[in-house]
Amino acid sequence: MNSDDRRLDVLRAIVEDYVATREPVGSRALTERHHLGVSPATIRNDMAALEDAGYIVQPHTSAGRVPTDMGYRQFVDRLSEVKPLSLAERRAISLLLEDAVDLDDVVDRAVRLLAQLTQQVAVVQYPSLRRSALRHVELVPVGARHLLVVIITTTGRVEQRTLEAGAELDAEVVGRLRVLLNVAAVGRRLADLETALRSLPDEFTGAGAALARAVVEEVESTLDLDREERVVVAGTANLARTAGADFTRTIGPVLEALEEQVVLLRLLGEMAEDHAAVAVRIGRETQHEGLVEASIVTSPYGGEGAGVARLGAVGPLRMDYPGTMAAVRAVARYLTRILAG
Amino acid sequence: MNSDDRRLDVLRAIVEDYVATREPVGSRALTERHHLGVSPATIRNDMAALEDAGYIVQPHTSAGRVPTDMGYRQFVDRLSEVKPLSLAERRAISLLLEDAVDLDDVVDRAVRLLAQLTQQVAVVQYPSLRRSALRHVELVPVGARHLLVVIITTTGRVEQRTLEAGAELDAEVVGRLRVLLNVAAVGRRLADLETALRSLPDEFTGAGAALARAVVEEVESTLDLDREERVVVAGTANLARTAGADFTRTIGPVLEALEEQVVLLRLLGEMAEDHAAVAVRIGRETQHEGLVEASIVTSPYGGEGAGVARLGAVGPLRMDYPGTMAAVRAVARYLTRILAG
DNA sequence: GGGTAGCACTCGTGGGTTCAGAGTGCCAAT
DNA sequence: ATTGGCACTCTGAACCCACGAGTGCTACCC
Numbered sequence: 001m002n003s004d005d006r007r008l009d010v011l012r013a014i015v016e017d018y019v020a021t022r023e024p025v026g027s028r029a030l031t032e033r034h035h036l037g038v039s040p041a042t043i044r045n046d047m048a049a050l051e052d053a054g055y056i057v058q059p060h061t062s063a064g065r066v067p068t069d070m071g072y073r074q075f076v077d078r079l080s081e082v083k084p085l086s087l088a089e090r091r092a093i094s095l096l097l098e099d100a101v102d103l104d105d106v107v108d109r110a111v112r113l114l115a116q117l118t119q120q121v122a123v124v125q126y127p128s129l130r131r132s133a134l135r136h137v138e139l140v141p142v143g144a145r146h147l148l149v150v151i152i153t154t155t156g157r158v159e160q161r162t163l164e165a166g167a168e169l170d171a172e173v174v175g176r177l178r179v180l181l182n183v184a185a186v187g188r189r190l191a192d193l194e195t196a197l198r199s200l201p202d203e204f205t206g207a208g209a210a211l212a213r214a215v216v217e218e219v220e221s222t223l224d225l226d227r228e229e230r231v232v233v234a235g236t237a238n239l240a241r242t243a244g245a246d247f248t249r250t251i252g253p254v255l256e257a258l259e260e261q262v263v264l265l266r267l268l269g270e271m272a273e274d275h276a277a278v279a280v281r282i283g284r285e286t287q288h289e290g291l292v293e294a295s296i297v298t299s300p301y302g303g304e305g306a307g308v309a310r311l312g313a314v315g316p317l318r319m320d321y322p323g324t325m326a327a328v329r330a331v332a333r334y335l336t337r338i339l340a341g
Numbered sequence: 342m343n344s345d346d347r348r349l350d351v352l353r354a355i356v357e358d359y360v361a362t363r364e365p366v367g368s369r370a371l372t373e374r375h376h377l378g379v380s381p382a383t384i385r386n387d388m389a390a391l392e393d394a395g396y397i398v399q400p401h402t403s404a405g406r407v408p409t410d411m412g413y414r415q416f417v418d419r420l421s422e423v424k425p426l427s428l429a430e431r432r433a434i435s436l437l438l439e440d441a442v443d444l445d446d447v448v449d450r451a452v453r454l455l456a457q458l459t460q461q462v463a464v465v466q467y468p469s470l471r472r473s474a475l476r477h478v479e480l481v482p483v484g485a486r487h488l489l490v491v492i493i494t495t496t497g498r499v500e501q502r503t504l505e506a507g508a509e510l511d512a513e514v515v516g517r518l519r520v521l522l523n524v525a526a527v528g529r530r531l532a533d534l535e536t537a538l539r540s541l542p543d544e545f546t547g548a549g550a551a552l553a554r555a556v557v558e559e560v561e562s563t564l565d566l567d568r569e570e571r572v573v574v575a576g577t578a579n580l581a582r583t584a585g586a587d588f589t590r591t592i593g594p595v596l597e598a599l600e601e602q603v604v605l606l607r608l609l610g611e612m613a614e615d616h617a618a619v620a621v622r623i624g625r626e627t628q629h630e631g632l633v634e635a636s637i638v639t640s641p642y643g644g645e646g647a648g649v650a651r652l653g654a655v656g657p658l659r660m661d662y663p664g665t666m667a668a669v670r671a672v673a674r675y676l677t678r679i680l681a682g
Numbered sequence: 683g684g685g686t687a688g689c690a691c692t693c694g695t696g697g698g699t700t701c702a703g704a705g706t707g708c709c710a711a712t
Numbered sequence: 713a714t715t716g717g718c719a720c721t722c723t724g725a726a727c728c729c730a731c732g733a734g735t736g737c738t739a740c741c742c
Contacts, residue, residue, distance in 0.1 A: 026705050041715050044706070062705050062722040102502070138481045142493065150491055150501070152483065158501045160491075161443070234600060236577060240593035243584070252581035259575060367734050382686055385735070403693045403734050 008078060009036065010046045011055055015067050015075040019318055022245055024064030069283035069317070072295070076280050076321050083322055085330050089117065093334045100338070103127075107232055110311065110335050115235025117327040120315035121258060125268050126230045127153075127302050127309045127339070133189050137219065139178045141169050147211070149218050161218045166210055173208040177215060185219070194220055231264045238315070246293070246316035253290030258314065263288055268310045271298050278325045283317050293317055297324045299332035302339055311335065349419060350377065351387045352396055356408050356416040360659055363586055365405030410624035413636070413658060417621050423667050430458065430668075434675045441679070444468075448573055451652065451676050456576025458668040461656035462599060466609055467571045468643050468650045468680070474530050478560065480519045482510050488552070490559050502559045507551050514549040518556060526560070535561055572605045579656070587634070587657035594631030599655065604629055609651045612639050619666045624658050634658055638665045640673035643680055652676065 013034045017025040027040040027047060036043065047065055050056050055071035058064070067075065085093075096113055100106040107124050114122035133153065140148040145168060151159045180200060188196050197219065201212040236258065239251045247254070257263045267286060271279040282295045291314075298312030311332055313324050354375045358366040368381040368388060377384065388406055391397050396412035399405070408416065426434075437454055441447040448465050455463035474494065481489040486509060492500045521541060529537050538560065542553040577599065580592045588595070598604045608627060612620040623636045632655075639653030652673055654665050 024705090028705080039715055040705095041717090042713085045714085048707080058706085060722065062703095062720085064705065136481060136483055136489070138479065138489075138491070140477060140479045140491070140493070142477055148477075148479075148493060148499070150479070150481070150489075150499075152481075152489060158489070158491075158499075160499045160501075236600065237593045237596035240581075240584075240591040240596055243581075243591055250581040250584055252578045255578035255581055259578065365734090369734080380686055381734095382688090383684085386685085389736080399735085401693065403691090403732090405734065 006036070006038070007046045007050060008074070009034075010043060011050055011067070011071060012075055012078065014047075014050075014056060014065055015071060018066055019320055022318065024059055024066050026064035029064070069285065072282045072317060072321070073280075073285070076282070076325075079322055079325070082278070082326050082329060085117075085326055089327075090330065090334075093117075093331060097334055097338045106335070106338060110331060111232050111234040114311065114313060114327065114331045115238060117331070118235075118238075118313040118315070118324050119241075120238050120313045120319065120324065121233060121235045121254075122311070122313050123231050123233050123258070123264060123268075123296075123298075124311040125265070125309040126232075133187055134185050134193065137178070137181045137185060139174050139181070139215065141171070141174060144168050147174070147215070149215055151219060161221070163214055163218050165207075165214070167207045169211070170208065173204065173211065177204070177208070177212055181215070181219075229261075229265050231261055231268070233258050233264075242316060246318055248293065254294050254314070257288055257290035257294075263290075267296065268298060268312075271296075271312075272300065272308075272310060278329050280321065280325070295319055295321075297321070297328050299328045301332035301335045347377070347379070348387045348391060349415070350375075351384060352391055352408070352412060353416055353419065355388075355391075355397060355406055356413060359408055360661055363659065365400055365407050367405035370405070410626065410658070413623045413662070414621075414626070417623070417662050417666075420663055420666070423619070423670060424663055426458075426667055426671050431671065431675075434458075434672060438675055438679045447676070447679060451672060452573050452575040455652060455654060455668065455672045456579060458672070459579075459654040459656070459665045460576075460582075461579050461654045461660065461665065462574060462576045462595075463652070463654050464572050464574050464599070464605060464609075464637075464639075465652040466606070466650040467573075474528055475526050475534065478519070478522045478526060480515050480522070480556065482512070482515060485509050488515065488556070490556055492560060502562070504555055504559050506548075506555070508548045510552070511549065514545065514552065518545070518549070518553055522556070522560075570602075570606055572602055572609070574599050574605075583657060587659055589634065595635050595655070598629055598631035598635075604631075608632075608637065609639060609653075612637075612653075613641065613649075613651060619670050621662065621666070636660055636662075638662070638669050640669045642673040642676045 010030065013030055013036065014025050017029065017033060027043040030036070030043050031038070031040050047056065050071075051058070051065065054068060055074055056065040056067055059066060084090075093113060096109055097106060100109050103126075107126060111122045111124040114124070134151065136152040138150040138152070140150065142148050142162065145165050147163055147165055147169060149161045149163065153159075180203060181197075184196050184200055185193055197216045200216055201209045204212045236255060239254060243251045267281065267288065270287075271281060278297060278299045280295065280297050283292055286292070286294065286296060293316065294314055295317055296312055296314045297319075298310045300308055300310050302308050312328050315324065351371065354371055354377065355366050358370065358374060368384040371377065371384050372379070372381050388397065391412075392399070392406065395409060396415055397406040397408055400407060425431075434454060437450055438447060441450050444467075448467060452463045452465040455465070475492065477493040479491040479493070481491065483489050483503065486506050488504055488506055488510060490502045490504065494500075521544060522538075525537050525541055526534055538557045541557055542550045545553045577596060580595060584592045608622065608629065611628075612622060619638060619640045621636065621638050624633050627633070627635065627637060634657065635655055636658055637653055637655045638660075639651045641649055641651050643649050653669050656665065
């Protein structure tokens, strides 16, 4: 065995032990718990090299080593196969998700399930409107001057807006608008709607044109991703469990980050650029002040007309990466299957 | 001054100091910070009496006193007037809430605002469907066999369900059903709908009757309060700020309770039975294991056709009750005004 | 009777010291 | 390249001790 390879094995062993024991790991403990076939002294040399390379640090002179962000990163990148979940776990996932009654329910169940499986904070992003397609637009007059616009997507998501018409609504105009809207828009991805609808108001005159413009604008504003994309979070209590040990001061900054939709959405968006089945961001890699002591593991789900979104788990740097990755990937797969069915 | 009165003043002073300093308060400190007009020795006698009565305890011999749940309760009950918020605060509330675009946005803004104002965890319950009235029901065929049922309430809330028809939809039947449904149901409180709709399927024959029954059932299932009432939470990071000092072990149990909709809904429901403008539950009074070290302050909002619900703040036993009560009441009032307008 | 002053007593906190053990780095030997 | 040996470092636990805050009690005063 090449000595570089052994070094990486030592790193792997350090990460595993540190994750398991939460204590800095020394050379002797390492030789006892893993059959590396060499003596502690050799390990010490390797550790010195790993420290020079930036993968591990000593909290203080006479203590064992602890992985750095870079160390965890190396560890994660070197994971070859993801260990599968147990049959019982997979069956539980499947049963739980199949009983869901609508999209909200699916998402709610998925996020709780994932929190439970990973014993961490779970996050699930709603299927993105931008990438899903329109199934139907409905216009409902409400009183003489208000019009309710209901937008239904192929993912089963329903968005509604109320708008105030400038003049009294004309039932015939509303009816025609409904028909034209649906003809022009159904089947389009929401992101393409703008071009599809641009000329629609020209079909009307006077108050009808104004109304059509207002409705089109309302439909388009639904594209405004910042407002419409949502992430739901569950399992924050899991953070508190190991709070003192895993976070230098408090979990406050992490909770703050989790409450800020924009932070999560940015992070999920950036992670979508990794095309791996499971993406990981460790500590500072999250590029967010509040998450320097946290890692996030996510996976895409949906796709094929069901919209694409991500789900994942957020936990301390010192998390069980292989286990978390397996759970995240599994839930993403089942969710994809459920949404497609 | 009656000596019983003085005792209660001493209790008030103890609560105030303990809330301010987070440290057990002794007789000397008390005489220095409050002009009670008597010597420490006298205070000591009063404190002994208060301890006998169960309002305060000593963490250990040779320490000052700390209020018990009962002590806080007595303190809260004796608060006569609620101090008003500053003009700047009231203006900020008003401006923020007025800009909201729809019900979701109002609720979201309110909960964040309240978390910010109280520096605690804020909870806002969605206006209850049971007490709000129906504005419109819309039926939208989706494909040949699916029907989308959209229910709009007077609070601006929109609920939708998709149902699968047993047979191909007949446009004429759907149209007639829509008309009849609206005639029978509009203006009714959701809680009264069941009786109003019972005979409706009799107007149809064959497949139409089956469809009507399915639709009615779907509308009624919206009444299912457990599924439809929702509470949104914000500001959990505020809990972490003082976590070590205010909670014996971790904030985990509190976070768990906050994630369980059923727990919050039960609590809010029970608090609705107090008819005071602001209701308070302290420690064990919450009747929930996870909240024994927490208190909750809530106030109703809405009403007059806008549905009735509650909002409030959850924090440590050692919270600024007068300030929290003032903020909760103020936000409830502004929210009521916004929803009515 | 209620308030006060004085006093002895309790007990937790904080500072300082010591000690053992874990872990390291380095060097000489294989 | 690996290993055994060894001197060195540093943390954390244990311990002790003195300080001081705070109490309860009793005797005294108005």
